[in-house]
Amino acid sequence: RKEVEQDPGPFNVPEGATVAFNCTYSNSASQSFFWYRQDCRKEPKLLMSVYSSGNEDGRFTAQLNRASQYISLLIRDSKLSDSATYLCVVNSKGNFNKFYFGSGTKLNVKP
């Protein structure tokens, strides 16, 4: 089983739509959670960290559900510029100072 799993999509949505992505992780000891954005094989860039209480940054909201071992990303009022691949990232504490990336969910926002 993969450490982190995401629906690859693509999610094709019109401008202004609300879209949500989920990501599941397998290691219950995971400590840190992130969403990154990647444009067309360029370098990934941090979108937001995910905190236990959930957090919001403008149109973006991230949630963590430890009991079910998933994190989510909600994008409201989608813009054309939101078109990208969204990567879920998890790391584990202790012996595993490693980062695990999901394979990404592709979002296409259309006019």
Added chain:
Amino acid sequence: EAQVTQNPRYLITVTGKKLTVTCSQNMNHEYMSWYRQDPGLGLRQIYYSMNVEVTDKGDVPEGYKVSRKEKRNFPLILESPSPNQTSLYFCASSPEYQETQYFGPGTRLLVL
């Protein structure tokens, strides 16, 4: 400007010819890491380094070596490249291991 740099950005080589991809960061970060990205597989961690002279294997270390002699530099070495190492490689750094990573622009490697 705070950044992670990688060189070269593009490289075509032949099987068995040793190569080094350099990575440098100017943010005084302790944690550095190398990833490869392949279609459908996402980013997979090759090696990481918690600090100078401290390196450890990620999930796909076979065929690669690294060194961390200075805090700012973390080169990736392919002693004998093979075609299955054709990939897009990213170097990344972060202040500490659990924090946000900053990625370099990537190195596209083709091994013939």
